[in-house]
Amino acid sequence: MWRLRWQTLGLAAVSLGLALETLGFLVGWLRQQRRRRHRPPRREVLFFPSQVTCTEALLQAQRQGGPQGAAPAPTAAGPDCRRSPGATAGAAASAAVAAAQTTASSAASSCLCPLPHGESSLSRLLQYVLSARSSLELCLFAFSNPQLGRAVHLLHQQGVRIRVVTDCDYMALNGSQIGRLRKAGIQVRHDQGAGYMHHKFAIVDKKMLITGSLNWTTQAIQNNRENVLIVEDEEYVRLFLEEFERIWEEFNPVNYTFFPQRK
Secondary structure (H helix, E strand, C coil): CHHHHHHHHHHHHHHHHHHHHHHHHHHHHHHHHHHHHHCCCCEEEEEECCCCCCCHHHHHHHHCCCCCCCCCCCCCCCCCEEECCCCCHHHHCCHHHHHHHHHHHHHHHHCCCCCCCCCCHHHHHHHHHHCCCCEEEEEECCECCHHHHHHHHHHHHCCCEEEEEECCCHHHCCCCCHHHHHHCCCEEEECCCCCCCCCEEEEECCCEEEEECCCECHHHHHHCCEEEEEECCHHHHHHHHHHHHHHHHHCCHHHCCCCCCCC
């Protein structure tokens, strides 16, 4: 009898411990969801040409498996970055962002290159691209910038699903990143020359839109007057995603015409 009672009490204690552990997990999850709901949506405008800065710290942090998530909010924005009031206040406080910043700062301190290691429009753009966790759609007229190319390649290595739509003429130019991405196993589709595929936008995790006048080329980033808008807005993201899917199906290789049809 006493043995049965002790067994019953033991089972009750184990059940209570499991229940408390589950309750703690649920409370933490609910708090995290609440913080996400109350974080203002990102809205940022980047202007180019961008100051030439070292971006190796960001890429190194990603390679080392640094936390992914919200793009880190800088402590002091560069002269070519503009943000709407309060747009990144919630993201700046998250532990994941703080850890990412710490990892990037550590990598920057070990970099011996002569380039400045501060913020720039290019580094901000890289942070947003590297924040992808599940998917990244790229619809780009020209893509030759090596830093952005490395960022996309790293995301692919970490299991992010990446699809690229580009222009058939510019993908063949010297320095284009398209061949390297395709060789790595990333899905790439292009037009067949009936007008330019002139879009310049990206969709991160089907939640964030990156769009503007900027071609992802070193020439445009360092020399041209360009703009990039980053926005989290369900309606705009939906419209751009629909356009991407429409083009993706239109450029399906099964629809390519390699030889003129005989009459």
